Amino acid sequence: MKQQRNSGRRERRSALYEIRKSNIQGKGVFAMRRIRPGQRIVEYTGEKITNDEADKRYDEDKMKRHHTFLFTLNDDYCIDGDVPTNKAALINHSCDPNCEAVIEDDRIWIYALKNIQPGVELAYDYQYERTGDDIEALEKFYVCRCGSPKCRGSIMAPPKKRRKKKKAAKRSKRKTSR
Numbered sequence: 001m002k003q004q005r006n007s008g009r010r011e012r013r014s015a016l017y018e019i020r021k022s023n024i025q026g027k028g029v030f031a032m033r034r035i036r037p038g039q040r041i042v043e044y045t046g047e048k049i050t051n052d053e054a055d056k057r058y059d060e061d062k063m064k065r066h067h068t069f070l071f072t073l074n075d076d077y078c079i080d081g082d083v084p085t086n087k088a089a090l091i092n093h094s095c096d097p098n099c100e101a102v103i104e105d106d107r108i109w110i111y112a113l114k115n116i117q118p119g120v121e122l123a124y125d126y127q128y129e130r131t132g133d134d135i136e137a138l139e140k141f142y143v144c145r146c147g148s149p150k151c152r153g154s155i156m157a158p159p160k161k162r163r164k165k166k167k168a169a170k171r172s173k174r175k176t177s178r
């Protein structure tokens, strides 16, 4: 009797994404297949280092334009994603993103926020922390080129809104001349 052989091979699906030149900046990551909302796409991997070490590795004062591969985990640590196996490092920022980055037990995962069609560039909102007072210089240094109609102009997190006082101040009955 002819023996049934199991080839041991699993049916391979085509790649979910590819890396190629982006209109936003440098290289980017593009969907190759349809990606569904909530789908986990890729892990942002790299070397876990202290924030102090990150400051030593990347001296922003010496950069003309911001360019790093750092992802903040918490007040003490970040991931330096500048390792060849980390494809997620090439995902650009968008102010109107189709992905989000989620930290789960010190690991960073990129999830789809919406339906993403093949050929569309993946992007999440970097929301870089605003440090420093010279807003104009910061916005120039962290300039955003996502091209979205919702673009904030910079890849920094939007400025924090002042919290409204719990009780509204009594309005003056008099009209102001303004």
Ligand SMILES: C[S@@+](CC[C@H](N)C(=O)[O-])C[C@H]1O[C@@H](n2cnc3c(N)ncnc32)[C@H](O)[C@@H]1O
Binding pocket: 022, 024, 025, 026, 027, 028, 065, 066, 067, 068, 069, 070, 089, 090, 091, 092, 093, 094, 143, 144, 145, 146, 155
């Ligand atoms: C982790 S890299 C992303 C991959 C990058 N395109 C590359 O080829 O290296 C992060 C850097 O890409 C650039 N970048 C990402 N999104 C951007 C955007 N929307 N506008 C301008 N620069 C962006 C910034 O320089 C940022 O520091």
Ligand SMILES: [Zn+2]
Binding pocket: 094, 095, 096, 144, 145, 146, 147, 148, 150, 151, 152, 153, 154
């Ligand atoms: Zn933008």
